[in-house]
Amino acid sequence: MKQLLILSGKGGTGKTTVASAFIALSKAEAYADCDVDAPNLHLVSHNDETYSLKGFYGLKKANIDPDKCISCGLCYTHCRFGAVIEGEKYIIDTNSCEGCAVCRLVCPVNAVTMKPNVVGDLMLYRNEKRVFSTAKLHPGNGNSGLLVSEVKKQMKDNAKKDTAFAVIDGSPGIGCPVIASLNAVDMVLIVAEPSLSGFSDMERIIKTARSFETDIMLCVNKYDINTGITEQIKQLCEKEDILFAGCIPYDSSAIYAINENKPVTDYDGKASDAIKQIYVKVFERLLDKV
Amino acid sequence: MKVAVLSGKGGTGKTFVAVNLAYANKNSVYIDCDVEEPNGHLFFKPVIMQKTDVNVQIPVCDEYLCNGCRKCVLFCEFHALAYIGSKLMVFDKICHSCGGCEIICPQKAISEKNKTIGHYEYGYSGSIMVKTGILNTGETSGIPIIKQLLKDDPYNTGKDIFIDCPPGSSCSVIESIKDADYCVLVAEPSIFGAHNLQMVHELVKLYNKPYGAVLNKCTDGKNPSADYCQEASIPILESIAFDRELGLLNSEGKIAAQESEHYSKLFISLLEKIRLGVEK
Numbered sequence: 001m002k003q004l005l006i007l008s009g010k011g012g013t014g015k016t017t018v019a020s021a022f023i024a025l026s027k028a029e030a031y032a033d034c035d036v037d038a039p040n041l042h043l044v045s046h047n048d049e050t051y052s053l054k055g056f057y058g059l060k061k062a063n064i065d066p067d068k069c070i071s072c073g074l075c076y077t078h079c080r081f082g083a084v085i086e087g088e089k090y091i092i093d094t095n096s097c098e099g100c101a102v103c104r105l106v107c108p109v110n111a112v113t114m115k116p117n118v119v120g121d122l123m124l125y126r127n128e129k130r131v132f133s134t135a136k137l138h139p140g141n142g143n144s145g146l147l148v149s150e151v152k153k154q155m156k157d158n159a160k161k162d163t164a165f166a167v168i169d170g171s172p173g174i175g176c177p178v179i180a181s182l183n184a185v186d187m188v189l190i191v192a193e194p195s196l197s198g199f200s201d202m203e204r205i206i207k208t209a210r211s212f213e214t215d216i217m218l219c220v221n222k223y224d225i226n227t228g229i230t231e232q233i234k235q236l237c238e239k240e241d242i243l244f245a246g247c248i249p250y251d252s253s254a255i256y257a258i259n260e261n262k263p264v265t266d267y268d269g270k271a272s273d274a275i276k277q278i279y280v281k282v283f284e285r286l287l288d289k290v
Numbered sequence: 291m292k293v294a295v296l297s298g299k300g301g302t303g304k305t306f307v308a309v310n311l312a313y314a315n316k317n318s319v320y321i322d323c324d325v326e327e328p329n330g331h332l333f334f335k336p337v338i339m340q341k342t343d344v345n346v347q348i349p350v351c352d353e354y355l356c357n358g359c360r361k362c363v364l365f366c367e368f369h370a371l372a373y374i375g376s377k378l379m380v381f382d383k384i385c386h387s388c389g390g391c392e393i394i395c396p397q398k399a400i401s402e403k404n405k406t407i408g409h410y411e412y413g414y415s416g417s418i419m420v421k422t423g424i425l426n427t428g429e430t431s432g433i434p435i436i437k438q439l440l441k442d443d444p445y446n447t448g449k450d451i452f453i454d455c456p457p458g459s460s461c462s463v464i465e466s467i468k469d470a471d472y473c474v475l476v477a478e479p480s481i482f483g484a485h486n487l488q489m490v491h492e493l494v495k496l497y498n499k500p501y502g503a504v505l506n507k508c509t510d511g512k513n514p515s516a517d518y519c520q521e522a523s524i525p526i527l528e529s530i531a532f533d534r535e536l537g538l539l540n541s542e543g544k545i546a547a548q549e550s551e552h553y554s555k556l557f558i559s560l561l562e563k564i565r566l567g568v569e570k
Contacts, residue, residue: 010300010329011457037457037458038299040486059368080389098386099367100388100390139490140460140461140493140496141460171458172327173458174327195540195541196329196541196542196543204327208427225537225541226541261481
């Protein structure tokens with residue numbers, strides 16, 4: 001199964017808009033939303049309402065038994081995450097706890113236990129035509145990289161054996177969830193935006209993706225907001241040897257489509273036409289590759 | 291006052307709102323906590339006065355002392371250690387720097403060394419102090435940089451602070467809003483925007499912060515974010531209309547409140563409303 005991952009660096013450049021269009025155009029049999037911090041693909045890319053849900057456990061978190069605690073403060077001095085709150089009895093700030101278990105290690109009276117901890121929900125939409133794996137991190141939690149790996153695994157495990165390709169919607173940024181999503185994908189499509197911010201973020205995501213053995217293509221969304229910077233992006237692609245897949249114009253029908261819970265390519269328009277052309281280019285390359 | 295600007299969804303205009311608030315307020319401190327993709331400095335173009343590396347501690351193993359007992363490997367919850375071919379291997383990208391391996395090693399074979407994961411810098415743009423954190427590419431967590439950035443420092447005394455948060459609603463956002471007096475939630479008029487607004491709304495409620503919403507890029511069409519605000523009784527501080535001219539200004543890294551009378555007034559009035567919200 002070839003995996004296409006859509007990334008952007010900067011948020012809000014149109015990852016989900018492009019991913020949902022590709023899923024519809026290719027009639028994808030497997031797809032996933034790895035933006036577990038702010039997942040949106042399910043709003044435009046599911047065609048039935050039933051899904052199975054399970055809690056996702058992150059690393060266990062510390063808990064101090066107040067009856068056993070002798071207030072020696074060793075846990076407090078050894079915790080590097082500021083997760084132990086000083087007091088008459090010491091307690092754990094679960095939101096700051098990273099689950100390293102050092103407090104349990106240093107506690108002289110075995111007052112610390114590590115407790116299972118649900119950090120998010122993992123959802124699977126499934127019918128005879130396709131599987132769609134997605135998840136939602138509970139507010140304020142860490143472990144987003146682990147959850148991203150689990151989303152991809154759930155998609156792979158449930159896809160039919162002969163599934164030719166999968167489309168994966170990524171998250172913004174360059175950190176933990178992005179790096180977890182990049183693992184073992186065949187191609188990355190970067191959706192860039194022609195602004196100084198978009199340019200700077202694009203350079204950083206290219207650098208990040210480059211350290212993985214993956215093919216990279218790039219398209220520019222809302223290219224006509226600033227044609228000068230669009231030109232600079234094209235030049236950078238040439239210099240960096242990144243295949244340029246095309247430009248998408250600003251088109252108010254994109255937001256109209258989203259608010260109707262539909263991929264933009266379900267409607268006619270400038271953006272829809274451009275995405276269809278980009279789709280052909282990207283998939284030819286994705287599927288022809290040996 | 292300390293104001294955090296957040297959104298859940300990326301690209302809704304967090305940096306636009308935070309930069310323009312800091313500019314309109316004068317004599318303020320702008321802190322860019324979106325260390326994965328920091329952009330505020332592209333607008334302020336500050337003259338950098340000081341640059342500081344941010345280091346984390348990662349383990350190093352003395353091969354002569356190590357007897358291969360693997361206690362550290364078993365202890366590490368992050369699977370950052372492996373004992374392969376009579377040698378301890380450290381996967382520093384997934385190490386959380388907890389220090390547990392050093393404590394547990396019976397041979398005292400493990401010590402720690404600094405590893406630079408990024409830096410933060412200070413600079414001035416007119417009367418505005420600009421602080422930016424930058425994570426090195428390939429590193430997974432920017433939290434240590436955010437912590438350093440937000441630590442009190444001599445430059446800040448008494449000034450109003452505007453914090454530009456990373457997108458999402460995870461641990462790095464928590465770190466950024468922990469000490470804020472007020473949270474501004476920026477949302478787009480789409481079902482994506484509304485869904486992510488709901489997520490950050492849950493977050494600010496969880497932390498008991500006063501908050502209000504700024505709806506950005508509004509058009510005549512549907513506005514699911516405005517509907518959510520009404521439903522959840524979130525005060526709408528401002529609705530900013532979609533404006534192609536503004537899009538161009540932003541794309542070129544210009545500060546709208548500096549370039550245009552209209553936006554200058556808009557952000558001064560937004561500041562007033564935030565100040566009232568803080569005092570409540």
